[in-house]
Amino acid sequence: MSDPTTPQKGSLYLVPAPLDFGCDETPDLQLTLPLGTLQAAAGLCHWVCENAKSARAYLKRIHEVTPLCCSIQEMQLVELPREVHKKGDHSGNFDARHLLQPALNGHHLGLISEAGMPAIADPGSSVVRAAHDLGITVVPLVGPVSLLLTLAASGLNGQNFAFVGYLPQDPIARGGRIRELETLALRTGQTQLFIETPYRNLAMLQALLQHLQHNTRLAIGSGLTLDRAQLVSDSVKNWKKKACPLNNATPAVFAMGH
Incomplete structure (x- = not known):
């Protein structure tokens, strides 16, 4: 029997980002990302990201399409260590379980990289692997790769x-x-x-x-x-x-x- 005092775990959402990162074009997000993906991202206040500055810029663009659930100043963004996103984290040497504490406390958590799908030619696999090990549901959202x-x-x-x-x-x-x-x-x-x-x-x-x-x-x-x-x-x-x-x-x- 489950302990009613233990919060139900949140899910880890893999949030794709547009492929225009670092480019001088910033087209309408709805041209490349489904509204459902943007709405799911807008409902998250806890994030693991590759770079907090670019993540905030992306969240501002999402807000132009669908309102964020809280202000960007209230968002909790934690960056992956520099060594992870420079050398990759697929080898299993980086333990990412501590980054998933919000999900263990019952909050949904987003994982985002600079462009495309996190953990595909981008860092993030250690976070996904840790989520599975901790019994946290992983939800990949639809977007360009x-x-x-x-x-x-x-x-x-x-x-x-x-x-x-x-x-x-x-x-x-x-x-x-x-x-x-x-x-x-x-x-x-x-x-x-x-x-x-x-x-x-x-x-x-x-x-x-x-x-x-x-x-x-x-x-x-x-x-x-x-x-x-x-x-x-x-x-x-x-x-x-x-x-x-x-x-x-x-x-x-x-x-x-x-």
Whole structure:
């Protein structure tokens, strides 16, 4: 029999953010996020976030669509440690249970990253894992995920794919990793997805065109969901003939396969 003095646990909501973070475009949120997602986010006063400043900016935009349940000044926002969102938290080395105390006290709690879905190419998996371990219900809300948008629009294999994060920055190591991933993609049919820091987009494209075989297909999605969205998918041979359409200041997703 449950103890009536023990508060019922709140839920952990995974709140997606628009993909325009760091861009000069801030379109209407309802163009990319369902009203139900925005309403659920507006009802939360407790947050775990990657960056409190950008989280508050996002909450202000939500308030323009649907009123927040309390003022932003009253919100309780706790940032993930810098080491977690710089190095990732999927290894299990970071214990996030203390961040979930509001949910243990009966409050619903939101998890948010800079763009897209938390814990997908972004930090947050340690918080989700800790929620499961503590018996806290996890509720993923609907919103854009750049990896899946790029994959869906690439023409590459969407039945078998892998996200491999960042490739090495060292040119020699990066070239070796590109050839390794290409071999895997050609042998298994598995699409390989990866990302890069925006200001290194062009260097990544040049490395891919240098090391990939002519018939390998390369797709790049940039600025997705924005007015200036770009998604090009073609053979490496044809990529080499193109005037580069890649923006070196906008996050991009790279995909390769056949």
